[in-house]
Amino acid sequence: xxxxxxxxxxxxxxxxxxxxxxxxxxxxxxxxxxxxxxxxxxxxxxxxxxxxxxxxxxxxxxxxxxxxxxxxxxxxxxxxxxxxxxxxxxxxxxxxxxxxxxxxxxxxxxxxxxxxxxxxxxxxxxxxxxxxxxxxxxxxxxxxxxxxxxxxxxxxxxxxxxxxxxxxxxxxxxxxxxxxxxxxxxxxxxxxxxxxxxxxxxxxxxxxxxxxxxxxxxxxxxxxxxxxxxxxxxxxxxxxxxxxxxxxxxxxxxxxxxxxxxxxxxxxxxxxxxxxxxxxxxxxxxxxxxxxxxxxxxxxxxxxxxxxxxxxxxxxxxxxxxxxxxxxxxxxxxxxxxxxxxxxxxxxxxxxxxxxxxxxxxxxxxxxxxxxxxxxxxxxxxxxxxxxxxxxxxxxxxxxxxxxxxxxxxxxxxxxxxxxxxxxxxxxxxxxx
Amino acid sequence: xxxxxxxxxxxxxxxxxxxxxxxxxxxxxxxxxxxxxxxxxxxxxxxxxxxxxxxxxxxxxxxxxxxxxxxxxxxxxxxxxxxxxxxxxxxxxxxxxxxxxxxxxxxxxxxxxxxxxxxxxxxxxxxxxxxxxxxxxxxxxxxxxxxxxxxxxxxxxxxxxxxx
Numbered sequence: 001x002x003x004x005x006x007x008x009x010x011x012x013x014x015x016x017x018x019x020x021x022x023x024x025x026x027x028x029x030x031x032x033x034x035x036x037x038x039x040x041x042x043x044x045x046x047x048x049x050x051x052x053x054x055x056x057x058x059x060x061x062x063x064x065x066x067x068x069x070x071x072x073x074x075x076x077x078x079x080x081x082x083x084x085x086x087x088x089x090x091x092x093x094x095x096x097x098x099x100x101x102x103x104x105x106x107x108x109x110x111x112x113x114x115x116x117x118x119x120x121x122x123x124x125x126x127x128x129x130x131x132x133x134x135x136x137x138x139x140x141x142x143x144x145x146x147x148x149x150x151x152x153x154x155x156x157x158x159x160x161x162x163x164x165x166x167x168x169x170x171x172x173x174x175x176x177x178x179x180x181x182x183x184x185x186x187x188x189x190x191x192x193x194x195x196x197x198x199x200x201x202x203x204x205x206x207x208x209x210x211x212x213x214x215x216x217x218x219x220x221x222x223x224x225x226x227x228x229x230x231x232x233x234x235x236x237x238x239x240x241x242x243x244x245x246x247x248x249x250x251x252x253x254x255x256x257x258x259x260x261x262x263x264x265x266x267x268x269x270x271x272x273x274x275x276x277x278x279x280x281x282x283x284x285x286x287x288x289x290x291x292x293x294x295x296x297x298x299x300x301x302x303x304x305x306x307x308x309x310x311x312x313x314x315x316x317x318x319x320x321x322x323x324x325x326x327x328x329x330x331x332x333x334x335x336x337x338x339x340x341x342x343x344x345x346x347x348x349x350x351x352x353x354x355x356x357x358x359x360x361x362x363x364x365x366x367x368x369x370x371x372x373x374x375x376x377x378x379x380x381x382x383x384x385x386x387x388x389x390x391x392x393x394x395x396x397x398x399x400x401x402x403x404x405x406x407x408x409x410x411x412x413x414x415x416x417x418x419x420x421x422x423x424x425x426x427x428x429x430x431x432x433x
Numbered sequence: 434x435x436x437x438x439x440x441x442x443x444x445x446x447x448x449x450x451x452x453x454x455x456x457x458x459x460x461x462x463x464x465x466x467x468x469x470x471x472x473x474x475x476x477x478x479x480x481x482x483x484x485x486x487x488x489x490x491x492x493x494x495x496x497x498x499x500x501x502x503x504x505x506x507x508x509x510x511x512x513x514x515x516x517x518x519x520x521x522x523x524x525x526x527x528x529x530x531x532x533x534x535x536x537x538x539x540x541x542x543x544x545x546x547x548x549x550x551x552x553x554x555x556x557x558x559x560x561x562x563x564x565x566x567x568x569x570x571x572x573x574x575x576x577x578x579x580x581x582x583x584x585x586x587x588x589x590x591x592x593x594x595x596x597x
Contacts, residue, residue: 405557
């Protein structure tokens with residue numbers, strides 16, 4: 001009896017899980033649309049020029065490559081078309097009828113066929129592009145692309161991409177994009193769709209990331225939620241980017257914070273000379289810091305503090321990149337630096353006339369990452385804030401002294417440690433151009 | 434005749450030199466500081482080698498500490514072996530028997546009473562709880578440190594004999 005109940009419960013649980021999983025799958029399919037298979041037959045050349053004949057195969061090849069990146073779309077390998085092209089002769093006449101489209105679609109096992117013809121000359125090629133539903137023979141969407149030969153492939157792929165929303169069978173809305181100034185490259189979900197203005201491009205229902213990029217201007221990006229049958233617009237103003245090649249000199253001061261507890265934080269002063277190449281910047285810097293590392297010595301006379309310091313001279317090369325501007329007044333950047341330094345260890349002394357005794361000196365190499373923010377980067381004078389992590393591959397020597405009590409002078413011992421440090425600071429830049 | 438006169442003069446000169454040298458050996462104390470590469474600390478008293486034990490309660494070790502000396506030590510050593518150093522430390526620290534230093538009771542800058550001496554703790558300091566009474570033959574010296582603890586000054590070592 002109990003066994004029977006247990007078996008009944010097991011069956012019930014299985015049915016519940018099955019129903020849940022089925023619901024989940026159906027919901028996913030309804031949200032994203034069913035996958036459609038797309039093929040592209042050879043396009044018809046109406047230019048009269050045999051030199052442009054290659055476009056009849058090259059353009060469909062390019063379209064299928066582009067569409068293969070889009071979700072919910074499968075593409076038919078162009079190699080399979082060779083078998084059917086002769087039979088239906090779409091490639092020769094550019095004409096199609098419902099019967100031949102259905103036949104081709106059946107052979108290719110495709111839901112949608114891309115059919116196209118082109119005319120014009122290398123200065124301006126005019127391509128007529130259609131997406132035809134194989135089952136019904138109905139033209140789902142059509143575009144006319146006008147572009148010089150050099151831009152033809154980009155423009156065609158953009159047109160095919162914008163047609164993909166309808167092809168995929170998902171619920172769609174439209175989005176119009178205008179930019180000031182126009183002519184910006186528009187990317188939707190990372191794919192190029194053409195230059196602005198773009199009027200009522202069709203997009204599947206859901207969230208889409210739109211980006212406008214124009215050389216010499218600060219790019220704009222947004223996320224838009226497209227609803228079923230909605231009409232959205234996006235009209236960003238692209239601020240002029242003033243990034244250009246410039247030469248500069250400047251000075252900075254950093255608060256140098258060593259990680260080793262024996263070393264005290266100290267200001268580090270530097271001057272530099274640099275050159276920017278658009279967003280890339282190369283510079284050379286010379287700097288100096290006096291870093292205290294006083295030594296406490298326990299003795300019969302009490303704790304005696306020996307005044308100690310390093311004089312740190314450095315020459316470094318810097319390479320940074322400013323990927324974007326937050327606005328015209330703030331420009332973040334990141335980069336690396338590395339170079340040579342010279343570290344001289346001193347202590348206060350009563351037996352030397354200049355009151356300081358040089359204990360040792362050593363060369364020290366350093367490198368590390370840095371990041372910062374330039375304030376008013378396009379002005380004649382700009383300020384910047386920066387943080388750095390300085391890493392020294394080799395250890396630094398430090399003489400320490402221990403008391404022998406009343407039995408003579410101090411005992412000298414050599415210790416070593418890494419000179420790694422974090423620094424934060426800022427400076428001023430003066431541009432020559 | 435001339436040769437005889439010349440020999441007489443040489444003899445007199447030679448005798449005078451020998452006589453002078455012998456007289457100097459008897460009373461002279463060492464003139465170099467106990468440590469090398471340091472400035473000198475001048476010792477004043479007791480400059481006489483022999484002192485009666487009856488006088489020890491009254492006599493003081495006196496010396497001159499330059500202003501750069503922040504901390505100083507007066508050390509009393511067994512006299513059997515003179516104080517020996519190498520660099521800035523003693524090579525025979527076992528011979529240090531007593532003394533005083535800056536900070537201990539009875540220490541004065543430039544003078545320490547014989548009644549304010551303390552035994553060495555055989556580690557690195559004097560034991561203020563163990564007063565020391567002079568009786569016998571000793572070497573004594575003073576050495577000094579700058580404010581950062583560096584050994585910068587030292588005196589020569591003098592011998593003193595406390596007789597009953």
